[in-house]
Amino acid sequence: MLMLWSILALAATTDELASWARSLDRPEPGEAPRAAGYRFAGPVFEDLARRAEERPGVVEVERIGATTSGHPIWAFHVQEPGVEVEDSALVFAGIHALEWISVEVATELLVELIDHPVRGQRVTVIPMLNPDGRLKSEVDLLADDNVYRRGNGPNVDLNRDFAVHRAVEPVWADILPARYATSPSSLSQPESRALDALLSRESYTRAASLHAFGGYFYAPWSGRWRRPEAWAEHLELGRSMEAAQGEHAYRTRQLARWGFFFRARGSEVDHLYGEHGITSFLIELTRSGWDPRRPFRSTREYFRWYNPVRPQRHVDRALAALRVLVRRASIP
Numbered sequence: 490m491l492m493l494w495s496i497l498a499l500a501a502t503t504d505e506l507a508s509w510a511r512s513l514d515r516p517e518p519g520e521a522p523r524a525a526g527y528r529f530a531g532p533v534f535e536d537l538a539r540r541a542e543e544r545p546g547v548v549e550v551e552r553i554g555a556t557t558s559g560h561p562i563w564a565f566h567v568q569e570p571g572v573e574v575e576d577s578a579l580v581f582a583g584i585h586a587l588e589w590i591s592v593e594v595a596t597e598l599l600v601e602l603i604d605h606p607v608r609g610q611r612v613t614v615i616p617m618l619n620p621d622g623r624l625k626s627e628v629d630l631l632a633d634d635n636v637y638r639r640g641n642g643p644n645v646d647l648n649r650d651f652a653v654h655r656a657v658e659p660v661w662a663d664i665l666p667a668r669y670a671t672s673p674s675s676l677s678q679p680e681s682r683a684l685d686a687l688l689s690r691e692s693y694t695r696a697a698s699l700h701a702f703g704g705y706f707y708a709p710w711s712g713r714w715r716r717p718e719a720w721a722e723h724l725e726l727g728r729s730m731e732a733a734q735g736e737h738a739y740r741t742r743q744l745a746r747w748g749f750f751f752r753a754r755g756s757e758v759d760h761l762y763g764e765h766g767i768t769s770f771l772i773e774l775t776r777s778g779w780d781p782r783r784p785f786r787s788t789r790e791y792f793r794w795y796n797p798v799r800p801q802r803h804v805d806r807a808l809a810a811l812r813v814l815v816r817r818a819s820i821p
């Protein structure tokens with residue numbers, strides 16, 4: 490009986506996902522020329538709902554929360570049915586509204602996992618943690634408005650909304666206070682709270698938050714110059730991801746050491762590691778959307794900064810790394 494109930498609940502969630510996806514925009518090709526090569530959220534989630542429906546034992550759809558404007562936040566848990574879970578990993582994307590490439594990568598990873606779940610592994614993928622910001626950026630693109638968008642519905646930067654390392658290191662506090670802004674308080678936004686609640690419920694050993702751009706596997710700490718205790722583990726996994734990417738691989742670095750003055754306070758990567766003990770990376774996908782064969786309309790072509798035309802080769806390079814992260818493989 491319990492089994493039947495959980496199957497029915499699962500089907501209801503997948504239906505809810507499908508009808509939400511259908512309620513979103515699906516522009517005609519060419520209607521949003523700046524977005525060429527990228528799918529809109531509606532078709533992305535409609536496709537995922539269909540795939541989830543076809544593989545009920547493999548993928549479990551969960552609504553982990555809702556945004557300020559009431560949009561659901563979706564997580565997909567994938568595992569091989571009937572096989573004991575030995576280890577879990579998490580990949581999430583779309584924290585920053587304009588970084589559509591991250592959503593493409595997370596979605597392709599998810600589709601691959603649904604077709605080929607990893608034996609003994611539970612992998613959770615959140616393709617779009619910030620649907621409010623993303624959907625606003627879709628409206629911008631359809632209107633051909635070149636808007637720089639990073640935040641969520643109320644325009645808070647979720648990448649600065651987490652609990653760990655919110656305070657400024659004393660040495661910098663008086664020198665450059667404005668450079669080190671955070672959100673108003675720890676976990677002030679529904680998106681961050683939904684992620685934190687998921688982290689408390691599940692037991693992930695590795696995680697990646699996908700961003701653009703830069704071409705780096707950024708390990709904690711982002712808010713402190715000193716190395717994290719588990720630096721060696723991070724470096725080893727980072728090097729394995731580099732090896733899997735081969736030529737033009739991204740580079741592994743500690744995020745705070747991006748620059749001498751740089752600190753990201755209250756970032757998700759420090760929270761994942763510091764609060765939940767997860768070996769974690771903030772991955773800056775691609776080395777920007779700059780393409781000499783397709784010059785920008787202006788230097789402030791915001792969507793193209795983050796999202797290269799013809800994203801497939803960037804998606805492939807990212808997947809090579811993420812396969813290592815989700816499989817716990819030790820690559821020589």
Ligand SMILES: [Zn+2]
Pocket residue numbers: 585588648700701
């Ligand atoms: Zn970002």
